[in-house]
Amino acid sequence: MTRRVSYATKFNLRDELPGDAKLSANDEGASSSSPIRVQTGCPNHDLVHTVSPGRFGWDDGHSQSIPIRRSGTHFSKDCADQSLALEVGSEPQPSTSNSRLAPTYLHCANTISNTYTVPRTAVPGLCHVQYTSTMAGTGSLGDPPVAPVASVSCTALASAIEFVQSLLDAPASDQQDVADLVSMFHEYRPGLLRGLGVKHRSELLCLFGTISDDRDARHYHSQCKGRIRVAPHGQGYWEEVIEVANEMDRLGHVFEERENYWLMRAYLECSRSTNSAASRDMARLFYSRILGQAQHHPSVLIPYLDIFLAHPSAPDFSEALDLLCTSIERQDNPHRDLVHLFWKVILTNGSVLPSAYKSRVLDLLLRRISHFKTTIRSAVPVSLNDLITAFAASIFPCYRTSALPPALAPWIMNCVRASLAQTIPIGERFDNLVLLSMWLLPRELSKSPTLGAASQSGDWRALIGLAILNRSLGSSTAVTPAQPDMQDVVRSFWLSWKDSARGDRPRGVIRAVTIVFLQVAIKVEDGPLFDGCMDYLTSQQAWNAREDGHETAQVEQLFGTVADGLSTFKDRTWMKLPSLLGNMSHNSSQQTRYLRRIFLRLAGHDAELAHQFYLHCLSHGIPVSLEASVPIIQCLVFQQRWSEVIPFLQDRRLNRGALEQVVEAILSVFRGARQESTTPIVAEAVGDALRRLYSTTYIPDRLKYPARFFFPVMITSGRSQQAIQLLEVFARNNLVMFTPRFYLRIIQTLLRRRQNALAVKTLELASSPQDKQSALADLRRKTIRGLIGNGALKLAAQVESTHPDATKRIPHDRLSYIGRCGSRSHKPTLLALLRLVSRAMKPPVRASVILATVQKLVQNRSFALARRLMKRSLGHLDATQLTAVGNVYLHAPVRYWNMRNGRLVRHVLRAKDFLVQEYGFTPDRVTVNIVIKTMLRWRGFMNTRMVRSLFDHLIRNGYPASEKWHTGNGVPFGTLPGGVTLDLSNIRPNMSFKRHVRPLYKMFIKEMFLRRDSRAARRVVGILKEEEVLATERKEHREQARRHGIVKKQRRRMLALAKGKSGGRESGG
Structure with missing residues (x-):
């Protein structure tokens, strides 16, 4: 009997998600055992499903969600606003092939579809039904059963199938992340696997196994491995292998050798993590399906035996051990991993092996003893490790020694035979094997055997025991016993070695x-x-x-x-x-x-x-x-004990190789310490050694930078002539070694030491055709400018006539023009000075040009023009640049006028106040030095006591002087505060030894000597020398830190480059 129950409300069927089917189960004709039939009233799409409510625990008056499957087709818009009906009647009999799931699921003919749960506001007495829409007449109960899945889009499923097919068919342009593939697999699993072909399902199974494998089984690997990006230490995907296989088994797939291998591996890994006997049984089943010699291949046999030999109490252990021994007996040179597994069994399970198995293992090894290959290298001495490795090589040829002369092979063979001879008790012989396995497998945890007196195997036990002890002492993670106990252990090995001595050693x-x-x-x-x-x-x-x-x-x-x-x-x-x-x-x-x-x-x-x-x-x-x-x-x-190094360096008997090592060490010390100078004797000796080594040959690349660094050291050490001669010799054979930047550094070092002629000679050497002409022209311009600054106008004119391109009319050459304007004998005219001012203000206005122009103006006592130029250039100078220009202006009366005493002091102080008020001048420590210089020149007023008091006042305000120079009141001269003072509160605290401290202390030294206060002057000299050493050390430390940072940055760049290349090779492979 069929009764129709009307649908409570209407709903709209849309393209993607239909409405909510709310059905009443409270009709008087329905019961918990009556079947339910759901259908739509749409003439184009029929939704039909029959389900037994009792299977879901659906009692009268309760709501229940019924899982019904929707096909991949969409409802058309004319299906909208239709009603559903629930029919209760007799349940049709399902077909035999789908008797398990036929009452629960509607299966569309040859179509894998998605399930939709349609939410709607609950109505009392109604149940929410999950339903499937199919084309009329396409429903069939003959399809294979499918498990219920989550709600997804049919379009997304089609895209997932297409993605997996493209991944498995042809190489993709970019690697895909394994996480995306796994998440897609779990989301679309039933539909995805049914939508793929047989070939694709098989390749997907092999791909999951391949990306989970850390062994060398390339003939079983999937060809799609290179298209998947896997983390270096990612997790395995063995569960996915089993899930794919289960679905393939439901579809009636017959597994081939590759699938059997990966299924064996998957169940082995499951057994490793869960210690499940059922997993081992499944692994044995799939291992038995691998036919022929493939069962004994190392990639198949080793993982199989590794699991079954890990549980000596399991009933399969003896069978696996027999298989291992049989495999070793059948091969003359077993695979190294198989031999490793053999030693692992002896080491970890030797104590529980029955005597019969021990005897079989010992007889097997005794029969395998044979001559092994020896390789001798004259430069590599024989070590204890080589001897023990030779013990193993006489049994298994996979072990090879790096250095073992043939003369030692007979002794090795005799020692192995004596240690495994049948005349020795089985327990002692097997302990010898355990010792060897402990050496060969250092990472395996084991218990050391009890070593008693052994007459025939004393050498074997002493050598292997000593090697294991030495390795444990050298390990950073080893726990070292108490020292007397360790000494007893070592002495026992030594006595065993001496007592078993024979004449054939x-x-x-x-x-x-x-x-x-x-x-x-x-x-x-x-x-x-x-x-x-x-x-x-x-x-x-x-x-x-x-x-x-x-x-x-x-x-x-x-x-x-x-x-x-x-x-x-x-x-x-x-x-x-x-x-x-x-x-x-x-x-x-x-x-x-x-x-x-x-x-x-x-x-x-x-x-x-x-x-x-x-x-x-x-x-x-x-x-x-x-x-x-x-x-x-x-x-x-x-x-840096140079007095003892120089005699070796000057000895002509020292060969070239030894001399090169010494010179390399010296240059590395100077470059690493960033020393700017040394004694003249050391500079001369190193220069002579460099000339002896590389006067006619090319300098090695490793010495290129240290040698270049040493040239300025020679110049600052008083060996400028020798340095330039050596540079001239090297430049003949090493053109690309010296760059324009290096030559600029040499020229600037020479110009600072007033070596103008050597600077011009160095410029003549800088003519490599590999360098850019623009760089060489810039080098010539800077050299000319430096020569003009030193007053070497003739040399500057000589360089200018030789290289006319170096003085082209560009803004940078305004400095050269300023330097050539006037000389000591011919002062410039007023018109020339006015031209200087106009040139300085031509765009682009540069601070360096303004500074040089002001210096030229005040040098010629044109203070009015200097103030005019400063006023016009205020908008082009920042605070630091304005302070530098103002200091030049303030220092001019001290250098170029004949004023002295109080008049000079008043003029400088008034000029300072004028610059502060009119131009916003900010005094700094150079300004302090200028003011102090004018005060010290007032010798009639500043007597010895006042000079000392002024120096102490500066020390109290932060100028450096160590405590060992203090005599009282925390200052070098012990004066009380309140004497001669200066207001330094507005001066910036940062202080430079080269620009601020050294010029100031030299002024005090000079003025103290002029006042015949030699004791105070010598004290300031001591302070100056000490601070100069400290400043040099601080500079060298900064240079070292800078150098280390450069090296570290280069190393990171090289590692990143190497990593990028290796990554490219892996992706290409």
Whole structure:
């Protein structure tokens, strides 16, 4: 029986979201077991669905949401304003293939559609129905079941399918973020997977596995890996692999080898995180589906065994162990990861293995012992690590040593066979394997086996135990036991090594092992053990080496280790080491190598100790070559002990390579410390060394900047002539090394020291064709301007006639014109001075031109023209520039007029007040110096006591003087406040030693000497020298910080560039 229940209200069916279907379930014909039929009254679109209310717990009088699916088609506008009807009647029987979900969902024929929940204001007694609209006659119950999904747009689903297809089909122009793909997969999962083809679903599964894999399984990787951008340490997407596989299984897909591999990996990872036996069963199932030899490929077998061998209590452990041993037996050279897994099982699960499995493993390894490949490098000495690696290489060829001579191979083979021989108890043999696995797998946590006395495997246990101990002591994270306990452990290994001594031990093995014992003795500060090792080496004649480079390199390393112990055990080793060096039968080249290594290691610990040992060797008659002394010379250079460095530098017997190392160290010290000067002897010696090295060859790139920095140092050190001669020699072979900017720095340094002729000669060298002509022209113009400023008008005219392009009529050359206007013998006329003023005010008006013009005017006592120019240029000068111009004006009467005493003081003070009132002049510390200079020239009024009082007053107001110069009242001369004073409250506090302090203190020194107060003058000289040193240190510190900042910035730029290149290669790959 079917009863119709009318719809309570009408709703509008729109393009995207239809209205709310509110249906009443309270009709008298409906019951909890009666089926419900929902349909629309639209003639074009029929919404039909039958559902059993009882399946949703729908009782009479309650509301319930019924999930019904809507197809991808949209309602047309003529469907609007239609009503729904609810029919209650008998439930139709669903088809067999969809019996699980047929009463609940309407499936549209061959169409994956979206679900819409249509909200509307609730009405009592009505239920909210989620419904699906289909074209009339297209509904079918024969489609596969689909799980309910969230409400999405059909257009968005189509876009998602198209995006995934384009991603899997062809390379995309840009990489896509994996997070976007995963979120899209979860949002559209059922519809997305059904909308994709078989090939696309398979490739999507492999893609999720590929981006989750950290192993080398390239033949299983998806080709779309390069199109996905994955975080460096992102999470795995193994759950997505399983979800894709489940959907493919519902669709009847038969998995191929690639899908089986990734499903095996996915279930293995699930088992790793959850320790689920069901996941391991599924992994075993998919592993069994990988047919043929592919099961034994390392990319398949290793992750499979890694999970099953991690649980020794699991029933699958023995089967996995058998598979591992079988795989190793079948291969002559097993994969390194497979061997790593083998040692991991021995290390972590060896204590729980039954004796039968231990015996099988030992027999397997004993059968695998064979000759291994040896590679010898003359420059690399044999180490203890090489010997232990050779132990493993004799069993598994995947291990290779970097330096092992063939002569040591028989001893290695005998030692391995003796340690794994069947005559030894199984427990002892297996403990030997555990020791080797501890060395090979340092990151695996394990418990050290109990090591008792072992007659046949004493060398094996001593070597491996010593190597493990040395590595643990060298680790920064290692927890070091108490020192006496550690010494006992080391001595036990030493006794085991000595007691198991046999006559067939090669000297290379003895040296390699004893070197590590010496290193451990130094670390635990065991002096008796250190002495015992040295005596043992002497008894075994291990200090002697043949002519071949391999043994010489090992003895050199041995002496270096003994040198490390010299700083710790100086009393024990100080006398032994020279005797060993003097009594050995080695040639001069070997002795040079040994001494050089000793000096290098000592210098790394204590430079002074290295120098003392050098003198100690000379006092004992040991010939120390100059080449061996290079580390000592470098230490002296870094300490700037130039008196001891210069004799080495001037010795003509020093070869080119050693001389280059010393010169490089000296130049790096000057450049790093940013020193501006040195003693003339040092500058001359370094200049001669540079000439000897690079007078006919190209200067290396690493020395380009240090060498360029040293030229101004030579000039300021009083060796200007030698510096320019050296520059002339270098310029012949290193054209691109010297830039116009470098030449400008040299010329400016020379001009400051009044070396005008050398400045012109330097300008002639700056003619490289690689430089821009504009830069060279600017260099010539600045040189001419500097020459004019120094009064070298003839040289300036010479340069101008040689290079006419340097004086083109541009605004910058107004300074040169001002400098050439007039001379000492021919003063300029009034007309010429008026022309200067008019030229200075031509646009563009520059502060430097105004300053030079005012200086020229006051120099010729044209103060009225100077004031006129200052007034006209006020709008073009800021406060700092106006202060500089005003100071030039104030200083003119002191320099160019004959006024003195009180008249000069009054004139300067009135001029200062005039500038402040009329032009807004702001006094600074240069103004203070000018005023003090005028006061000190009033010698009839300023007596000795007043000069001292004025100096103390300046110290109280912030001028520098350390406390050691104070005699009383916190000032150098002990005067009381209130004597001669100046108001410095409005002066800015920042102070420059070069511009403010040094000129002021020199004035006081001169005036004190003129007043015959030499004691006070010498005190100010001491203060000045001390402050000059401090100012130089502060400047060098600033230069060092600036240099470090430049280097750090360059390093960051290089790292960013390298990172960009590596990223480009990865994206390209």
